[in-house]
Amino acid sequence: MNNADIRSPHIKVFATGGTIAGVAGSATRRDYRPGQIGIDDFLGELAAMGIETALIGSQFANIGSEDIGPALWAQLHQATTDALADDACRGVIITHGTDTAEETAFLLDQTVSADKPVVIVGAMRPADAVGSDGLRNFANAVRVADDPDAAGRGVLLVMSDRIFAARDARKAHTEMTDAFKGFPRGPVGHVTPTSLEWFGPAWRAGEGARYRFFEDMPKVSILYAYAGMPADNVADALDGGTAGIVLAGFGHGNAPRGIRDALADAVKQGVLVVRSSRVDEGLVDREPEDDDAGFIAARALGPARARILLQLLLANGITDPARAQEEFSRR
Structure with a gap:
């Protein structure tokens, strides 16, 4: 799947690490190391699940999201902007740790156009844990990013079968798989690997970036x-x-x-x-x-x-x- 023809319709996947790429070394171990699985291996596992959407992955980092900041934001912003300008690219998925996912999502939401889907996805359990949620969350993110109706909704965050707008999303629990909430609007949609339902129309259809992005922003x-x-x-x-x-x-x-x-x-x-x-x-x-x-x-x-x-x-x-x-x- 990572060898998809860049000239044919595809979704770009930008990997940054986090729990979704984490490994504990034991299915029941509490502690784990985030960012251990590379994007090529991750997409290979997804292909084995029967996901047929063409995906092209790029590894930007493989770290816990507590270490994400301006330098990586600048890379993600440029890559996302370039991808959205590519006629063959249908949308963008960013794998991300959950600790700062709401900040990355909101920053991109305000500084990139809303004409194609941009989806941030993570996990609350590492890949080798009992009940790991990473692959399901990612499969859900693919379904959202591949849906034309996801355009015009700004950057979206997909976790625990729910779709949140970046303007609303925040992490509200330290461990539970449904760790994210949306305020004041709650989820804007519901998704599973086999279904997708939006709770209302797109609110940013035809809207470009709201603000210019600067790598060195004021303190x-x-x-x-x-x-x-x-x-x-x-x-x-x-x-x-x-x-x-x-x-x-x-x-x-x-x-x-x-x-x-x-x-x-x-x-x-x-x-x-x-x-x-x-x-x-x-x-x-x-x-x-x-x-x-x-x-x-x-x-x-x-x-x-x-x-x-x-x-x-x-x-x-x-x-x-x-x-x-x-x-x-x-x-």
Whole structure:
């Protein structure tokens, strides 16, 4: 399958490692090493399952997703952009560890066109574990990427027979195979190796990339709120050269008074500040104090995705808090 004719219709598969390519050495061993199986071997196993879709694989990395960052993002962005421009390429699949899958998915979702399917897939159990979910998840990803109706939906994440939009997806459990949730919209479709159902029409049909991608994006820090948090946490971030701060606040994006005052001072210095929440679900809407302080409400984005969006806004020259709020409010 990895020898498919690049001139004939095919799906590109970009491998980065993660648990889906992990090996424990025992079917019941708890610990394992991610990123041990190469893409050629992985596609060979898939061929043995009878998957007939033409797939062309490329190994970009074979690491745990905790080590994925700007350098690999730049490679994936360029490769995905090139693949989408290839008339013979029907879509793109990226195998990825689950720890940072939501960040890679959201970054690509905002910086590549939505005219062909782009699917990120991972696993919660290594390949040799009892009940390994990797091959099933991948077979599901192939079905999604090969479906013309997947176009116009932005980047998608496929796990545990569910399809999530990158704008909604987040990891919500450390071990369970159904570790991902979607907020505020939940799954956008259901898929198995033999069936596929979408829960609504495409929402980005004909839409190109929303923002230009930059390999060297401005530094944005996340501050996690906790009881008794001192204001010097903000000073430390500023001293480190941050251009933006995302507050993972209590409840509705709250923080101790000293932190809020320090963040308001940071805004006066030209730093964009976004109020998000450390709570699993819920919107962070604007409140009266935001106008005076110059804060941005994250709305439905949790801290990880809010950081990505703030980096993109800053990199694309959007530095006015009111303008940035418009971008957060359209998610």
